[in-house]
Amino acid sequence: MAQVDQWLAVNRLTVDDLVDVMAAGMRDLRAAPKYGLVLGAFFAAAGWLLIAVLRSFGLPHLVYPLALGFALIAPFAAVGFYVVSDHLEKGKPLSWGIIFSEIRDAARRDFGYMAFFTGFALLLWLYIAAFLFAGFIGFEGFGPDLLKTLFATPAGLVFLLLGNVIGAFIAFFVFSISVVSFPMLYEHDIDFVTAIVTSIRLVTENPATMIIWFAVIGLLMGISLLSGLLGLVFVLPFLGYATWHLYRRAVEPPVAGGAGAA
Numbered sequence: 001m002a003q004v005d006q007w008l009a010v011n012r013l014t015v016d017d018l019v020d021v022m023a024a025g026m027r028d029l030r031a032a033p034k035y036g037l038v039l040g041a042f043f044a045a046a047g048w049l050l051i052a053v054l055r056s057f058g059l060p061h062l063v064y065p066l067a068l069g070f071a072l073i074a075p076f077a078a079v080g081f082y083v084v085s086d087h088l089e090k091g092k093p094l095s096w097g098i099i100f101s102e103i104r105d106a107a108r109r110d111f112g113y114m115a116f117f118t119g120f121a122l123l124l125w126l127y128i129a130a131f132l133f134a135g136f137i138g139f140e141g142f143g144p145d146l147l148k149t150l151f152a153t154p155a156g157l158v159f160l161l162l163g164n165v166i167g168a169f170i171a172f173f174v175f176s177i178s179v180v181s182f183p184m185l186y187e188h189d190i191d192f193v194t195a196i197v198t199s200i201r202l203v204t205e206n207p208a209t210m211i212i213w214f215a216v217i218g219l220l221m222g223i224s225l226l227s228g229l230l231g232l233v234f235v236l237p238f239l240g241y242a243t244w245h246l247y248r249r250a251v252e253p254p255v256a257g258g259a260g261a262a
Contacts, residue, residue, distance in 0.1 A: 036237030081240025
């Protein structure tokens, strides 16, 4: 792993930059559709499997928080999309073998530590959701009248409001530490602390632009949730490719022999 003696430089971003990176993400999706759509379908299927497991264990109250939690693990899940965009950008060959090989190589570095952080955030969010549900609804609230309880009673409405607000704060925290951390750790063999600090600096130096990007991600993930996770088939590759181009535009590459050099 490279030793880093100074932080990587981050650039100023505008809404025009967001438009450009989303257009680049769409171009990558069209250029190599089989990789993006297959990976997106895999994560959608994983979501359905996790939801089925929760229901089988009698934990239906965690289905909605888990579905929302996809936004927390999306940056980690997108590593395969970073590989695709990186190879398309550099004109390098692409195959499933190459993608899985590069994912495996990234996992051997500090990429794994960032995955642990996002996984821990998801578990924390699920514990908080369960605690709030027990406090406001009670586990006796399960049954055919659950939706009525949630949307037509004061306790249900407070639970939904408070749960979504807390979830948004957790999601924005994870977004702040990971918005460019994962693509950085994929491309360079640097320590995860450098990646986290660089990501936070990008957010703090571009607050308005990054809040808009956070809202775009939240909107698209919300649409995916409303579609029964089917939207993840398209949304995850689009966001993964766009995030790669956002990272490339936002973070200055390491100087040879200097900070962050791999």
